[in-house]
Amino acid sequence: MSIKTLLARAGAVAVAATAALASVPAAAEEPIKIGLILPMTGPFSYMGRQVGAGVSLYLAEHGDTVAGRKVEIVLKDDAGVPNTTRRLAQELVVNDKVTVLAGFGLSPQAFATAPIATQSKTPMVVMQAATSSITEKSPYIVRTSMTLPQVTVGIAEWAAKNKVKKVVSLVSDFAPGIDAETAFKGRFVANGGEVIAALRMPMVTNDFAPYLQRVMDAKPDAVFVFLPAGDSAAVFMKQFAERGMDKAGIKLLGPGDIVDDDVLGQMGDVALGTINSHHYSAAHPSAINKKFVEAIEKANKGMRPSFMAVGGYDGMRVIMEGLKATKGAGGDELVNAMRGQQFESPRGPVQIDPKTRDIVQNVYIRKVERVGGKLYNVEFETEKAVKDPGKTE
Numbered sequence: 001m002s003i004k005t006l007l008a009r010a011g012a013v014a015v016a017a018t019a020a021l022a023s024v025p026a027a028a029e030e031p032i033k034i035g036l037i038l039p040m041t042g043p044f045s046y047m048g049r050q051v052g053a054g055v056s057l058y059l060a061e062h063g064d065t066v067a068g069r070k071v072e073i074v075l076k077d078d079a080g081v082p083n084t085t086r087r088l089a090q091e092l093v094v095n096d097k098v099t100v101l102a103g104f105g106l107s108p109q110a111f112a113t114a115p116i117a118t119q120s121k122t123p124m125v126v127m128q129a130a131t132s133s134i135t136e137k138s139p140y141i142v143r144t145s146m147t148l149p150q151v152t153v154g155i156a157e158w159a160a161k162n163k164v165k166k167v168v169s170l171v172s173d174f175a176p177g178i179d180a181e182t183a184f185k186g187r188f189v190a191n192g193g194e195v196i197a198a199l200r201m202p203m204v205t206n207d208f209a210p211y212l213q214r215v216m217d218a219k220p221d222a223v224f225v226f227l228p229a230g231d232s233a234a235v236f237m238k239q240f241a242e243r244g245m246d247k248a249g250i251k252l253l254g255p256g257d258i259v260d261d262d263v264l265g266q267m268g269d270v271a272l273g274t275i276n277s278h279h280y281s282a283a284h285p286s287a288i289n290k291k292f293v294e295a296i297e298k299a300n301k302g303m304r305p306s307f308m309a310v311g312g313y314d315g316m317r318v319i320m321e322g323l324k325a326t327k328g329a330g331g332d333e334l335v336n337a338m339r340g341q342q343f344e345s346p347r348g349p350v351q352i353d354p355k356t357r358d359i360v361q362n363v364y365i366r367k368v369e370r371v372g373g374k375l376y377n378v379e380f381e382t383e384k385a386v387k388d389p390g391k392t393e
Contacts, residue, residue, distance in 0.1 A: 009026045009350050029078035031072040032328055034091030034319065037085055037103040040077035043204055046230045047105035047308055048077070048261055051127050053300050054312025058320070061295070066320065067328040071172060078109060085109040086116065093120045099330035100319055106228070107131035107175045114138040121331045123338065127315035128308050131175040132390045134359045142338045142357045144318055145311035146279050147177045147388040148226070149183035151255045154277035154363045155224070156184045159253055160191030166222045167193060170211055173200035173225040182185060183389060196220055206232060209240045215250065216243065221380035229260035229306065234267050241270035248327060251275070256377060259368055262306040264375045271375055274368045279361050280307040280347040283376035292346035314345050318352060
């Protein structure tokens with residue numbers, strides 16, 4: 001066979017091979033997988049419902065394709081159990097080859113996952129958990145929710161300026177509760193107030209009577225309360241009223257978890273007048289937020305969005321914009337693309353701090369009022385661009 005014939009046949013084979021490859025999806029077109037770990041069942045399922053609604057809405061509004069690749073959410077239910085979270089994160093990294101880990105309803109779940117993010121160099125976007133130190137547990141963690149100190153110091157300052165002299169603090173006994181207790185006491189005392197007792201409750205409880213009695217016996221001007229948002233907050237509010245604490249003149253103060261939008265409607269008139277500080281209210285008076293509230297309600301059978309839905313919505317935004325910048329790449333490149341992002345959120349202007357990878361945002365002082373026949377947290381003061389107090393240097 002001549003050289004000419006061989007070359008001709010080789011050319012034909014090359015053309016055929018090229019045509020065959022063209023019919024096979026390129027590696028670049030494989031989906032970008034995001035492992036979303038949330039408590040979809042168990043006592044903290046309301047967190048999963050809200051965060052998941054925010055994630056879904058962002059993708060529905062802005063599309064689920066980056067650099068020609070579909071973004072696929074791989075949802076896993078950890079039921080709020082840290083050991084389960086760790087196992088699921090490991091499986092998502094090793095078996096599903098996810099580019100990003102996201103979600104994390106509570107701080108213990110985020111702490112459990114941080115070593116996996118570090119070892120695998122997988123970016124980890126915390127959309128809900130709020131202990132201050134979480135972002136320090138891995139250089140791959142970015143947070144889009146809040147920290148408890150960040151949203152607590154505002155109410156401490158307000159109390160000190162508004163004739164509240166003596167306070168009992170009452171918090172859930174886990175890392176965010178201790179963060180809240182420490183932040184409130186530090187700022188309140190620095191402004192001339194006195195914390196006359198510091199009480200801690202089990203993280204999951206529906207019997208607040210013994211603690212409320214101790215508050216009554218101490219006769220403070222106010223009680224500062226933190227407990228995880230959800231049904232327990234509604235139970236607490238009911239028992240607070242049953243013991244006549246509001247009628248005894250004891251003011252109820254706290255971060256916004258105690259009057260979370262998701263359960264505020266269950267609380268009734270006892271919640272009226274509660275002063276609290278937080279970074280998001282469904283009543284935030286911006287066009288972006290009004291559109292967000294309407295879209296969440298429409299897509300989720302009338303559910304009112306809480307700060308958790310905003311954490312999921314903005315978390316998905318940070319991920320997608322980061323992926324656009326890296327053309328779908330993960331690892332250090334994606335973390336760096338998420339640092340420093342600034343945008344207008346339904347909560348107001350936010351930034352991912354380029355140094356700490358934590359969120360910088362407005363914190364609002366709010367009062368529970370009845371608006372259009374429904375209870376809302378109505379903002380009346382704003383502290384702009386608040387960083388986590390432990391990361392301000």
